[in-house]
Amino acid sequence: MIPKTALTLSGDRLATVYKLLGDEELARTKANAICIEQTVEFPANLITDDDIRGKIFGQIESFERVDEAHFEAKISYAIESSGFELTQLLNLIFGNSSIKPGIRVERLELPESLLQAFKGPRFGRNGLRKYLGVEKRPILCTALKPMGLSAKSLADYAYQFALGGIDMIKDDHGLADQSFSPFEERVELCAAAVARANAETGFKSIYIPNLTAPADQMLRKAHFAKKAGAGGLMISPGLAGFDIMRQIVDEDKIALPILSHPAFQGSFVINPDSGISHHALFGQFARLAGADATIFPNHGGRFSFSKEECQSIVNGTEVEMSHLKPIFPAPGGGMSLDRLKEMREFYGNEVIYLIGGDLHSYSDDLIDNSRRFRKIVNNSNA
Amino acid sequence: MIPKTALTLSGDRLATVYKLLGDEELARTKANAICIEQTVEFPANLITDDDIRGKIFGQIESFERVDEAHFEAKISYAIESSGFELTQLLNLIFGNSSIKPGIRVERLELPESLLQAFKGPRFGRNGLRKYLGVEKRPILCTALKPMGLSAKSLADYAYQFALGGIDMIKDDHGLADQSFSPFEERVELCAAAVARANAETGFKSIYIPNLTAPADQMLRKAHFAKKAGAGGLMISPGLAGFDIMRQIVDEDKIALPILSHPAFQGSFVINPDSGISHHALFGQFARLAGADATIFPNHGGRFSFSKEECQSIVNGTEVEMSHLKPIFPAPGGGMSLDRLKEMREFYGNEVIYLIGGDLHSYSDDLIDNSRRFRKIVNNSNA
Structure with missing residues (x-):
């Protein structure tokens, strides 16, 4: 059992839409796995702390069928988990899940509070x-x-x-x-x-x-x-x-x-x-x-x-x-x-x-x- | 027509073994395309210079069937094309060909004269x-x-x-x-x-x-x-x-x-x-x-x-x-x-x-x- 935390986070979350290959059951399993894999990478049942469960875990914001073989899951993460750095943002979005089959990053939905950290294109x-x-x-x-x-x-x-x-x-x-x-x-x-x-x-x-x-x-x-x-x-x-x-x-x-x-x-x-x-x-x-x-x-x-x-x-x-x-x-x-x-x-x-x-x-x-x-x-x- | 060059290269070459998906004709076409794509990226018929053709072009060193659906082509490049830098070496091996379907880098065969540029693992x-x-x-x-x-x-x-x-x-x-x-x-x-x-x-x-x-x-x-x-x-x-x-x-x-x-x-x-x-x-x-x-x-x-x-x-x-x-x-x-x-x-x-x-x-x-x-x-x- 992990210790209790007292996380003070903004509550703002970034989202990634993943395309998941598989029938509904498999796609749901993949979506649930992403929520853990991209964040705590830890047996979820051993995490009793409400803050980590509620704030750090990825959260499925939507889940829908896009065609016969695919579903799309929008999964959100605390913006603080990105460290407001591009390298860790890439990691948070797709680090380990890149190694799993049938998962594709489709779109990013990044809130202003995260994007503030990036100047973006100069011209x-x-x-x-x-x-x-x-x-x-x-x-x-x-x-x-x-x-x-x-x-x-x-x-x-x-x-x-x-x-x-x-x-x-x-x-x-x-x-x-x-x-x-x-x-x-x-x-x-x-x-x-x-x-x-x-x-x-x-x-x-x-x-x-x-x-x-x-x-x-x-x-x-x-x-x-x-x-x-x-x-x-x-x-x-x-x-x-x-x-x-x-x-x-x-x-x-x-x-x-x-x-x-x-x-x-x-x-x-x-x-x-x-x-x-x-x-x-x-x-x-x-x-x-x-x-x-x-x-x-x-x-x-x-x-x-x-x-x-x-x-x-x-x-x-x-x-x-x-x-x-x-x-x-x-x-x-x-x-x-x-x-x-x-x-x-x-x-x-x-x-x-x-x-x-x-x-x-x-x-x-x-x-x-x-x-x-x-x-x-x-x-x-x- | 491009100008004549007078390249003074060592003659040493590094090789990459690519696995190519397809029947023999398709796989050969892919191997030939890699030789150009990874080097000159230029209409081959317009390159009349013997040095560029003979030294810079990728060269197919071997080509063989590995199973029903795949061939392996060993393709060599002048070590100088790598600039003896890791970033350009990655580029030379797989830069643009990574964007083509059915091509996989299987193995690298790097001569001593190239590896000298890399210290490798310290421990x-x-x-x-x-x-x-x-x-x-x-x-x-x-x-x-x-x-x-x-x-x-x-x-x-x-x-x-x-x-x-x-x-x-x-x-x-x-x-x-x-x-x-x-x-x-x-x-x-x-x-x-x-x-x-x-x-x-x-x-x-x-x-x-x-x-x-x-x-x-x-x-x-x-x-x-x-x-x-x-x-x-x-x-x-x-x-x-x-x-x-x-x-x-x-x-x-x-x-x-x-x-x-x-x-x-x-x-x-x-x-x-x-x-x-x-x-x-x-x-x-x-x-x-x-x-x-x-x-x-x-x-x-x-x-x-x-x-x-x-x-x-x-x-x-x-x-x-x-x-x-x-x-x-x-x-x-x-x-x-x-x-x-x-x-x-x-x-x-x-x-x-x-x-x-x-x-x-x-x-x-x-x-x-x-x-x-x-x-x-x-x-x-x-």
């Missing part, structure tokens, strides 16, 4: 538009690649893309700090190349280095990039950890727009009955960690996301989360200029078009290919 | 035995919980467990830095309680705080714990990021044994046809990040791992990885004293028995329950 959609000087049209983005090119060759590409009017020119996510293109050399050359092009065109293109680095180098490299003239940063929270992204976002002396890349996160979403929904992972979690745009593979590209899944990501980027700003969906993963019309119909204006390798496929003239990209977007905007 | 099995003064028998571990108790109550438990002869007394992974049990208060009280018990018994029990904290507090809190007398640290790489664990392990002024906890990592292993194998995730990756012991849910507990999966984790903890020491498997997740005999048969001596809530279930006398645990292990060792 968000409106801020990024203002930063780039793009009023209404979709934003253009491309990637510097392939891996193996020298920093100088990548900077040459960056220059051409910027001359051609691409708004955001980012490193491919495979560019880290390899001998063939060291981070600092690449960042300096690419940022300078884009600045040179901007001076010629009057556009405001930005260069966005990929920041995949050892934990103890992330902040230093982010500062370096800022100083070298980078216009944003790309971070893969699956590689770095969500909270390192949050730390960099919150650093006032960096204050650059942040692209979130899905590398190493696929296992969370790839199976519909486990992991985390596209909506929550690429939308809500990305905003909690402060991303201004969330990259994901568009339907019909090299990856397998469905239209519905892509739509759910869009929803996650703009669903009400108190002061956490809506962010841009940035669908990519094998997109081409041929897809722009259809993407415009699907995503509307509030989107970043990420077209990478395809921009090399029309001709060897990257400036011209980029102008073509820009022109299609400008025209469809008319 | 490993032998080092941890020496540190604890436990020669041959399995090591005993329990957890301080439930969430909601005060630091003082948890320290009282720690004292009793230590009096009863438990080697490792760790925080539950849900204890972070919550108002009801603040990290620093808890660490100081629990470390002192265990030291007091050790002075009475002559045993060497250690207290292992759970270190789930914002990225920018991890190192500071690890130092705090060391100074306060903690005997180890528990870190969840799924929450913190693998490389933060590596950073803390490599810090000579901390130099404490590290337990890896699987929180938020379940989505990688829970579906057999995607993600990462138990062997690689809880064994090989944990060692790359420097864990000395890897916690996972034993078969037949509250979780769903099979005997085979648990055995594969054991294999991953000891498979040859150059100077990276073998580490302890620490099966838990609903274990009880009744299971010890069978666990001994399954795991042998090279194991940490993690028994948490069950230790509270025999009586309210935790000292006695702990002695019972110790006695069973001592006797079965005879």
